[in-house]
Amino acid sequence: MASEKTTTLKEFKDNLLESYRKEFPNDEPTICAFAPGRVNLIGEHVDYNDGFVFPMAIPLGTMILGKALDNSTNNNKCYIQTLSNDVDEPKSIEVDLTKEISRFESPKWANYVVGVLALFLERTKPEKRQSFRIIIATSVPIGGGLSSSASVEVAMCTFLELLYQYSSMNFQPLSKVNKALLCCKAEQTYAQVPCGIMDQYTACIAEADHALLIDCRNNTSQSIPMKNKDVCVLVVNSNVKHELVAGTYAQRVQHCQEAANILGHKKLREVSSIEELEKARDKMSSVIYKRARHAITEIKRTEAGAKALINNDYNEFGRLMYDSHESLRDDFEVSCEELDQLVELARSVDGVYGSRMTGGGFGGCTVTLVKKSSVEKCIDTIKKGYKGTASFYEFEPSNGTCSVNLKKD
Template structure:
């Protein structure tokens, strides 16, 4: 079907396809741009790109989900921020060329089932899928850390969203059967099997976010200010035993730093709980993470808090939390194995009734 759409739009056939999955972060939120630990896993929803090289430096791109499939165009070497979805593609080609990789113009059709603004890394899935298609089309030699770095530069320096590297690394390396225990400082990682006694439920709250806007970037700036006062390069450098130094910071920097330090401590504890199949401990860490994001980092919103509370009240749920950068988006819940579908349906029914919003069950896939 997408081959036909490509032909309708561009008058030819795609020669390659690139793809990347969305991700749900189990725990470790707002730690990646502070040099800390994260624990994402892949979700079934993906972004795919059908691409064909051209004989010039023109780029023509279209999205199945945005602009009613209208074709947008720009020229390699003349990338500029336009304030729309094409900025992610333009940022990728801008920094791919800046880092010395040779490629030409192309036509590309993009289709995605990763919901935009859901906290499930739709932007990184787009960046990495475009890069994977360009690698295949032009024979580029890029390893996952390089792909992730270029994607992050596109998001940070071209789009203007000061995100960390977790999303791009997850889009490159995460799979559905394991969680990627990633150290964002040195990009070392371990694949940790998901606990056999549990399943995941991921629900989009129906409240979307935009990380290129001010609130997310303000949290980054607050972390930088806390680092300056603490005399460290990154909040990763503050151990959990040194929280007294954090508590002495002025408001709100004390709470912002406290979240990062305690959240970074929760990630390896969550890994240990997963390896031990200790679902009660893992669920408690989910709950503590959400409370910290709500109260210290202040990135939750009332609708998401309600969705988390409804999920926690279910007898088959071990724990639940906001996942992703916040200001809307999705929750992830750890539930008893075999109960995921029923839990998701119960929770979304109650949430829709109480909030008036329309939630979407993303995991398990319907």
């Protein structure tokens, strides 16, 4: 029972080129940008609490293909089209660069793109605004908890950097951290999702064969090697969809901030110990207490998890993964029946170190650390026991965003 085939960067580029040429005959694109999705190994719902998170980039991602247009002949308009089947209509939009760039009420997908465009222009202040045409494709399952949105945002920002590098002698590209911050702000203000920095940061800064221990308080990171080819990161998509904008995510953010306020801190990262929380338990509702307990203990688990991987202690890392899932299920209440079932099925397989839900929750994916020799057995066990239809991905840690060479290989 095999996992899904992961499209290579070259295959992705060739397929997108074919789509572009069908859409725009007798026209050739000149710029191509890619940004990866990510899977968070441990450290869930703590980035907006200024905590530690421990993601890695994955080979799936978003690619944007396009070219600069002549401002004088197309009235300073940008043409943006998505090839995704999993987003709302219409699949193409226009943006007038002579006007203020506002968020779209519909289609919602557009805000992840135009938000980056608006903030990029505001931040870089180019001598003249350059119109363009792009098409966007993503291989990241939308709503799967693998950060399809951040991959779109970071790919868009990389495309714009390339566009303005070609069109302006004086353009200075953003630092990787500032690029991540800009994309995060775009999602918060245009898509109106109160996300933390983890997803965009990973898409900008990740390295192949490494996970990233990110300190979300000061936006610094440490690359932790993951080079043991006998160990596999297996991601299982429950194929249960969720939409973060629906309010559950924002509610959890609000709960955590309320707990921090009661404890007299700016963020829950500043809580020194679980004992500090216990002393204030009678000052908060049971729901707020549970949300805080998850965040405080998850931050500690993430630090411990990074140390375990540095020491190649996969058994300890796996134990922390199971603890993380139970906390997300019981204290943060963002799991669901399908995710719980996937974790328990993985736990039953010899050679599985640990498993947990990953991403925002209420569907999406689990991440499992498993011996390479046990992957097939794990997939087979889940396939037979899961009440839904799952998809399986074997991932190795991948690089962050990049430009893609359009010359023939």
